[in-house]
Amino acid sequence: MPTFEEIAAFVTEKPLATAVIALLGLVGLGLAFLIVRVAWRAAVWLFARYVAQRPVEDVLTIVAASIATGVSAQGMWRFSGDVLGLDGPLRLLLFAFIEVAIITSAVRARRNMRENFSAGIDGIAVWALTCLTAVLSSMDARSLPEAVFRLAAPLVAAWLWERGMAIERHRIRGGGRINWRLTPERLLVRVGLAEVSDRTASEVDAHRRLTRVALAAKRAKALREGGASERKMRAALAKLDKAMDQAVEHTGLAVDPARQEALLAQIAALYNTSALIDADPRVPWEPEPEHRPVPARPALPHRLVELVEDEDEDIEVLDTTPHVVDTAQRAALMRAARQYWDRQIAKGIVPRTVDIAQEIGISLATAREYRALWKLEPRAHALIEALYQQHGIVDTGAFPAIDDDGRVLAKS
Template sequence: MSTPATTHAPPAPAPAAVTAPAGAPAAPLSPAEQAARRARQHATVVASLAAVVPTLLAAQGMASVAMDVLGFTLVAAVGLAGFLELALVSSALLARASALAGRPGGADAAAVWAVSAVSGLLAGTHEFVGPEVDGVRSWESDPSTLLAAGVRVVAPLVAAWLWERVLTAARREHADRTLVEVRRDRRLLAVARAALVVRRLEESGHAQGRRIRWARRRLDRAHVAALRAVPPGADLPTVLAAVGAVDLLPTATGLGRFPGSGAHALPVETAPPAGWRAPAPETALVDDGAEITDTRHVGAFGSPVGPVGAGFTDTHTAQRPVVRAAEGAIREAAIRQLAASGLSQRSIAARVGVSKSTVARVLGAAVEVSQETGALPLLAHRVPAGAER
């Protein structure tokens, strides 16, 4: 019986490792994270040292107010000044502790600003009190008095601002979302709000007029801003579906729906419908006359498709290629839709804003052009490439 006990004894410490305290790090920090932590610690130390000077200045001003105006003794004046400054320091420490614990510390942070402002104003006001003459004091104002009062008022506020920056860094460290995610969510929310405005105007019978044109223009700007913040994918349709407006992007930004642009408007495509299977990706359209050397593989719905195993890992590094790929897909869709109406290549190039050779490359060399009118045949009348064989 002793032998099995000996063989099973070594795995015993495993549960202890699993039930380690929640605060213990699961893995060692990377060099970048260690450098960021050291930078935050250094910033906290420097801000604390910088706050010592305005704290002493405010304490000296409060002691002078207590002695000259209130008639306190030196000990009582120092006690009053120390009380206010200790309240300031304790509020600052409580606010930082709340930030490090991930709890809201708005009351403590507000107390830091309030006590700093009160002590600075009282100390600065004391500079305007003149000397006592026959038991009466009067106000006096001269350049040196104004300068001294400004120093006593501004110094505590600068210290409070430095401490607020320390608190902001601590809050960001324990925030659920990064700044990039917050910016992305704001852009997506702006698209959803603009789409809701367009929908309400259309449902209320205001499909024409200045208000609907302004709303569609705002939706277009919000959509472009969202494309610059995040790669086109499932996020945007998901947000629009949550507000019941997922169909407004192709409706409000399709051909002929843009205010003042008519057929010059470029359609914007959203996510593919459910059950749709993407064909082989095609190269993103790049205008021959544009100085753009970056090309991306784009699917039929304008979503960038990279090599297997590749993806957009950083919004900022992939921002420009994604926007260019989306713009190329939009141009390509516009060219094909204009060609479906029977316009000539010259007219399509003028309306979309690309060169004629780009239009020809998109439509393909097998498209027959009318020798009399120069118009392209409708898509329904075209013979698919290879069908005549």
């Protein structure tokens, strides 16, 4: 590098050349500034267009895959020179043809994913070309660790590309490509060590015991209808009896209405399996049209109302048109009656039997049963005692009630 004295002497001896060099230097600085500015704007545009809109994991995947591809290309550079004997421009043009083919196939596979929701043959080509370049790069390795490294680099790049495609696939399709049939969860469920739902152990055990009863009943019924021998019938009935004993002992079948309904539903489904052969769109356990529940009547017969108005709770009231309701509707009517009872008790009124029947739309016999049970509760019993102590009125099921202001309501 020239010293300051040498530069000063050159400027003194050749001022014209110095001026030209200074001018060219200024032009070069201006061009460099413009190039840097254009490059910076291009980098900002590329970042905003292709990088900022992508998640961080996609950007890191592209960067890591690019580094792994560069390592693979460096191995192919050595392979083309040492093995193929290429040199100079020819080597520069031909050494990375496989890497270019891999990138081309990856771009095509991504386009196929966006258009056809599948990578197609180009996705397979990416893995095939990756394995090819990995093998070729490792063949020129000078040691075993280098060979392993040459093999691993392209495979890492392909794996990162595959994971990027999986993210893209999930973003477009909203789910995975396949659902594996052999997973740890499926194996545990298969061998009976895991449960597919969030049921407790007692619920699972109860369901299995009820299913055993239903299957045993179906087996015994099939043998009886098929005219089986007495020995087979005895064995089937013994199995059914054993399953029933265990269900009653371990599931509370005798006292649990929900379990009873579940058992009857399973038996009904198993007994009507042959109905699935027909083209009837109704399911086997759907009730027949003629067995549909009778809707509640809007009002009670006049004769029954007159009987209820008689102050004798021991008189037997017969409903000539009884209701036919299923279990669910019966439970709903009972809940409605209970809600009406609680509202009236909160107002200081003990409803009569006919009031409950007319309000809910149930028979007088059913309303009488509900009232006889609920009037023993503390709040209702206190109201009944107050009526007796203050007014001398005995509860008959049709007596007057106390209004909010304390007046005794007349009997209607």
